[in-house]
Amino acid sequence: MVTGTGSRPASPAPAAPGDTHPTALETELRALAGAVPDPELPVLTLEELGVLRTVVMSGPGTVRVELTPTYTGCPAIETMSEDIERVLRERGIPDVSVVTVLSPAWSTDDISAEGRRKLAEFGIAPPRPGAADGPVPLSLSIRCPHCGSTDTELLSRFSSTACKALRRCAACREPFDHFKEL
Amino acid sequence: MNDAPVTAPPRAAALALGDDALVLSHRLGEWAGHAPVLEEEVALANIALDLLGQARILLSLVGDEDELAYLREERAFRNLQLVEQPNGDFAQTIARQLYFSTYQLFLYRQLAAGDSAFTGLAAKAVKEVAYHQDHAAHWTLRLGDGTAESHERMARACGALWRYTGEMFEPVEGLEVDWRALEDSWRESVAGVLERATLTLPDGPRSGAWRAGAGRQGLHTEPFGPMLAEMQHLHRSHPGASW
Known part of the structure; x- marks a missing residue:
């Protein structure tokens, strides 16, 4: 390659x-x-x-x-x-x-609207837009892909792959992956 | 085509950056099967994978990545002594992560803003390293401002690794970096995290003043040889092995 x-x-x-x-x-x-x-x-x-x-x-x-x-x-x-x-x-x-x-560097903003919709449908919270560089402030809420609640908490910054974080929904108690902003 | 480097990459610089990433990646990989909780095992493995990706690109700029990783002798590696230090307890791994990820973050930011053979990689990797630094900072807060035991261990780890931090700011041939500014940014950031974690910045002697040189000159500490033997033995015993 x-x-x-x-x-x-x-x-x-x-x-x-x-x-x-x-x-x-x-x-x-x-x-x-x-x-x-x-x-x-x-x-x-x-x-x-x-x-x-x-x-x-x-x-x-x-x-x-x-x-x-x-x-x-x-x-x-x-x-x-x-x-x-x-x-x-x-x-x-x-x-x-x-x-x-490598240039210009890929960003989660490059994921299409249809791609974001499919991620959520698949049970992965899509990345929030505007990932200029580095972690997005946690004040922007991440919605649970299972029940839709915005009351979710971070369990680990790295999940099954480097591009995802592990979160848990406080409403339905289900854990879920969040596609991290990059 | 547009993927040709602007200029031939300087070898010393590519090896310094690439070896830092390769060696720390291997050290973090040693946590697989041993981390305190499953989430942390996955996190450390993911950070190791990011670093391995950087190492592959950097070493490939100046040679065959496998030959460089598996067939060089200890004295030919140009990584910082900091990254070869053993994992120790979890606090020592986190202290090493805090010192190194903060360094890499500010170093790559400068390289990403410049125009060199490393610009493209730095612009990409800096976004990943921001997550590494975030991970290390949060664990430093949790351990430093945790129990008496975790505070004591975190303080001990930061103190024990301090001596290896001076070397990070010694100029590397071929890297256009404002080293003084890099050290100032690093010190301010690390001191801020430690202060919030109820810890203080250590003030002992640092490797920058060692006249014999250190990792960037190929002089390594005792734990590096055994680590390298483990990393290289399969490739050396079975040349061309793959799966």
């Missing part, structure tokens, strides 16, 4: 979105790659999670996909890359390269 670290948002690649409109094929491939489910949160697609950056045909039969990790050490990124490679090869593109980019 290729990992880029020094990229600057101010100097986009020649084929960055905005410079050229995606072709019909690129749009189709992006939809395919974007529909791949997150290996750890399979209710979300990669598009809804906001980790799919660009899908560009760099030559005939050659596609380059840029993916960004949620957390620096997220082990799911390797499975995501393999899944994307597989679906694009199955579509008939022989040469698929998936590269990981």
